[in-house]
Amino acid sequence: MASSSKIAVRELPLFPLPEVVLFPTRPLPLHIFEFRYRIMMNTILESDRRFGVLMYDQAKGAIASVGCCAEIIHYQRLPDDRMKMLTLGQQRFRVLEYVREKPYRVGLVEWIEDQPPSKDLRPLATDVEQLLRDVVRLSSKLTEQNIELPEDLPDLPIELSYWVASNLYGVASEQQLLLEMQDTAARLEREAEILTSTRNHLAARTVLKDTFNDK
Numbered sequence: 001m002a003s004s005s006k007i008a009v010r011e012l013p014l015f016p017l018p019e020v021v022l023f024p025t026r027p028l029p030l031h032i033f034e035f036r037y038r039i040m041m042n043t044i045l046e047s048d049r050r051f052g053v054l055m056y057d058q059a060k061g062a063i064a065s066v067g068c069c070a071e072i073i074h075y076q077r078l079p080d081d082r083m084k085m086l087t088l089g090q091q092r093f094r095v096l097e098y099v100r101e102k103p104y105r106v107g108l109v110e111w112i113e114d115q116p117p118s119k120d121l122r123p124l125a126t127d128v129e130q131l132l133r134d135v136v137r138l139s140s141k142l143t144e145q146n147i148e149l150p151e152d153l154p155d156l157p158i159e160l161s162y163w164v165a166s167n168l169y170g171v172a173s174e175q176q177l178l179l180e181m182q183d184t185a186a187r188l189e190r191e192a193e194i195l196t197s198t199r200n201h202l203a204a205r206t207v208l209k210d211t212f213n214d215k
Contacts, residue, residue, distance in 0.1 A: 009096065012069065013040050014105040016056040021175035022068040022089045023162040025154070028053065032083040036103040041083055045072065052093060052109060055176050065095045066112070066180045089162075092179065114158060114184045121157035124188045128164060129153065131195035138202035161187040168194065 015037065022028050032041050044051050054067035068089045075085035093109040100106040133149065140147040154160045165178040165187065174194070181187045 009108055009110045011099055011106055012093065012109045013044060013051040014054055014067070014095070014107050015040070015051050015070075016054045016063045016105070018056045018058050019172040020053065021055045021166075021172055021179055022053040022070055022087075023166040023175075023179060024068060024089045024091060025159055025162055026089045026166040027073075028070060028087045028089065030083075030085050030087060032085065038081050038083065040104040041072070041075075041085070045075070050090065052095075052107065053087075053089075054095070055172055055179075057173065057176075064176055066092065066176070067095070068092050068179065089166075112182060114182050114187075117157075117184055119185065121184055121188065124185060124192070125157035125160050128160060128188050128192050128195065131192060131199055132164065134199045135195055135202060138199065138206055141206055142202060157188060158184045161191060164188075164191045164195070 020028070032038055040051065049072040050069055052067045053070050055064045056062075057064070069091050070087035071090050073086045073088050075083055077083055092112050094112050095107040095109050097108050098105060099108055136147050136149055139145075154163050161178075161184055165175055168175055168178075178187050178190060181190070
């Protein structure tokens with residue numbers, strides 16, 4: 001990972017995806033069928049297997065300027081040159097300028113990373129993890145399904161912040177804001193707010209459900 005050199009820039013093929021925000025360390029399965037992106041992936045497979053994922057906001061018709069580099073881990077060729085692939089999020093980047101737009105976008109990008117924390121983030125991460133467990137427990141009760149968190153939930157605060165952000169559903173614009181943050185504490189604090197709101201909402205629904213079931 002290009003960690004130390006914030007000023008390091010490189011050209012990167014770019015793949016805008018509607019309402020999809022990729023985070024470092026998180027997997028992203030893809031089905032490549034559009035002709036220009038089949039060209040792009042074939043080119044990437046001959047080099048370092050890396051490309052940039054950018055969230056495309058369909059409502060605004062705009063492509064985000066901050067994204068996450070993806071590395072192709074596995075791929076499978078299908079009939080008529082389509083491809084299925086599993087990619088993994090690497091480091092984040094900011095697009096400085098577009099070098100080329102056709103047949104696919106290529107941008108000049110700079111890597112970005114979180115600032116070194118000014119305090120111990122473990123207590124905050126523990127709070128977020130507990131909120132997460134509360135949300136899962138209440139969701140299980142409401143849906144009467146066995147929902148469990150993975151056993152390998154990240155220990156490191158920054159990786160936990162990416163895990164939580166990547167598992168928020170239907171809120172791509174919120175995910176994009178979390179991706180753009182360069183302060184791990186701020187990201188975890190915002191996630192604590194979101195999870196607290198969700199927990200309270202689920203708790204209220206659980207009380208209603210219990211009340212009606214008791215009658």
